[in-house]
Amino acid sequence: MLDRLKAGGPAIARQGILVAFIVFMIAFTIMSDRFMTADNLMSVFRQSAIIGVMALGVTIVVIGGNLDLSVGSMLSFATVLVVDLHDKIGPELAIPVMFLATLCLGAVNGFLVGILRLNSLIVTLGMLSVIQGLVLIYSGGQNVDIVDQQGTWFALFGRGAIFGIATPIVMFGLMALVFHVIMTTMPFGRRVYAVGGNPTASVFSGIPRSRVVFTTYLISALCVGVAAVMLGSRVMGSQNNVGQGYELQVLAAVILGGTSLLGGAGSVLRTVLGVLMLAFIQNGLILMGQPYYTQWLVTWAVIIVAVWLDVAAKRGRLLSPIA
Amino acid sequence: MTPPDTVKESRPVQADAPVEQALPQGLEETLPRATADRIRPLLDNPVLRWLVRNPIWVFVLIVFVFFSLVSDHFFAARNFQNILVQTSTIGLIALGMTLVMVNGNIDLSVGATLALAAAFAVDVQSWAVFATWGNWQILPAVCLALLVGIGLGALNGFIVWKTGVDAFIVTLGAMLGIRGLVFVYTGEQSFYAMNFAYSDFSALSIGPLPALALIFLLCTLAVHLLLSRTVHGRNTYAVGGNREAAVNAGIRVGPHMMINFMIIGFFAALSGVLLSTQMGAATPNLGRDYELWVITAVVLGGTKLTGGKGDIIGTLGGVLAIGMLRNGMNLMNVPAFYVYVVLGSILIAVLFLDKRFNRTADGGLRL
């Protein structure tokens, strides 16, 4: 047994998720001739963009030492709002209004967690319920639709393409890059890591902890807004529960990407890997003709093994030292 | 419901409390000094003192009085029975969740475990092997269902123990995976209990108490004693409060946590079995989102996610608070859309008030 991995051991051992990713890609390529085709890859990238963009924001919240479970119902809220307002005040106004409203919800999260220092799990759990109620009250429970689906430039975000690449992929890629740069090179990024890594020490070193945490929730809400624009444009309509369950998929992707729930460690780019991993598992298994629930079983194993390898590499031994 | 003052004696916190009555720190700081001085003597009254330390029961009382006044149907023995039966599902799991959370862990897989146990309980009784057993065919089915729950709990606990991966992640994975198992096992269909004796069980009453409520209350008492009177209970606080100290004190943390995961697995399964007796059936989607309601109830009851703090009395209060709110809002015909807003807001408000008035130290922000 690999009971002891050297701390500085093979770099590959510290990339559990990358290894798993490559193994799965090879396995799916062998088992389905449809898998490794440009069409399929593009389709998976496009489908994962919505969850991906949300996962980017949640990654930053989690690095800051908190959780955000409200993103699912916030996505429902933002999508219903932007689609409903599209026909009422036009897309050029609907988009900014939606972003404003969504950022307000993010600010509420940020205020409760960042300023009042309430537990983020419970706050965002409460907000999950509150926002779901708000969506239903706003729409009266009705689906919302965009009537003129062909004529609106709103179609660009979910259905269009930029330089031949589907817009959602471009937006996801760009945002991942920007966030990566912010988190690795800018002062704000360093502050988020510091606050998440050791909140008490960060305060002593003069970092405005409350403001940093507040901002991470604004970023999360911003990402939800972007996801809502892509989703609304892709479907050209919305149901009130469209984002239900997204919070857990997003969290699973973030965790798969190796971001620690304790805060202070993690990477935006590896979250992208986590997102793609989940998307390819789902896609690959369906291409192989497996029933949809097989993906849940596979995800179960993958999450535990990937995080285990990650944790094991960090502590330098495979099994936990707990007696 | 147990009257508060009779239970007071058994609380471990009480034993440690200083002789001179002091207000909780948050309350002391918030109130004007004159007011604080004025209300401090009130704490000589054991009931009031108990309530200040258990704010959720104040809330339960408020909700109780509120609905009794505004609804014609709330204050009735029959309705209290209903509330107890309705809360037993979430309540049983919350008992196990309290142990796991006092340990500093969490279990998100309980909803899926509940569904799988319910499916086993209903399906196994119709197995051909037991065809000649008459009503006794229910026995192996229920036993198997409970074993499934304990087994899944053991699996979660074992993984947490051996891999050192955070319980949140382990059980988030299990939540998806076990739901997958439910669909594999049931083939997406609902199972249906041919034997009406099974669903008659839920209609059974012993004295004034429905059987389901009685089971819930007995389990509550048992877990309360386990947590407050036994070595295992003391260890549970020790492991959650300061793991290193617990290790130094010779507690085998790994197996200890695994036992608590098995206990919550057992209660999730028991809850699934009892729920399936109410339906005479098991459906694959049973128990979705229950983990969130259970965690809500336990946190409302004052258990900290950081571990080391919490008790069953508080959890019972949290469970009853949610149960009474739901029941009362149903009776008052509150539109479903507003129920979401009310429940979510109350959760955040209680968290806020708890932090404000019952604060001991800063922190507790993280998992």
Place this chain on the structure above:
Amino acid sequence: MTKTMRFLLAGCGTLAMATAASADTVRIGITQNNVGIDSYQTTYEQAFIAAADANPDVDVIVLDAGGDVARQISQMQDLIQQQVDAIIVWPTDGQALVPAVRNAHREGIPVIVTNSNIAEAGLDFIAAFSGPNNIQQGIYSAEMMCEALGGEGEIVQITGMPGYTTAIERQQGFDDRLAELCPDVVQLDIQPGDWNRERAQRTMETFLTRFDNIDGVYSGDDNMGVGALNAALAAGRAEGMVFIGATNFAVGYDAMERGEYWGSVYQSPVDDAEAALQTALDVLAGEDVPKLNYFDTPKITQDNMAEFDRPVF
């Protein structure tokens, strides 16, 4: 928070007055499946409340189970506790509700099942069922599919939320009738769309990658059907593909008008709600009500759609 409470207080104040004022009115409680999950259920609720408001002799208590069986059972108990004159239930699960319905029956409260029926074992305990025939709807869709394809082709199916009665019954009706009527139509695969347009769109995208030839798509409702259509349009493969749905939504109606959608089953939530209330009133009035009251849900296709109003949802 305070605002909500104020709202609640105001709400219950009026409620108390309303109940006090009515002496010989009937009180009917309804527990619905999952309002807000789609427009059909929401429109049903509004129509139900409107119909009840229009009748001065009826007081209604409107509850929603949020798709959770256990919550629906609790709501049944709460309604029995209030001793309403009749309970209307839209089962989240046809089998799991049987004991709850049996309890109401024992208490002498008549139960009217609406929209999707309760399992056979429960039929003895209900006063009546009122709603569409979901199996028949599946059969209709199979017949339209068969006709549109001329008896042969390769199709895929997108079902509703796994485990829910309506989804199961429609699929059952469709599968059985299709196999019987035109065995040359091959079902390539069946995957769920969870009554969700975006999820149906994703499912269809995967189908399109997986199968080079798809002649037809059957979706458990038009909301998902339009999602599938979106995916096919985006892939440039919608031409000549036959889209058949159920529960005609406004978006489906519009797509049919554009010639992109072949057909569906017309089912009005307003009829559904009014039929349920009327059935309950008939039962209370002591009339001889047949056990199964199916209201008509005709086929709607591009050819005959002019005979139907555009759905309001």
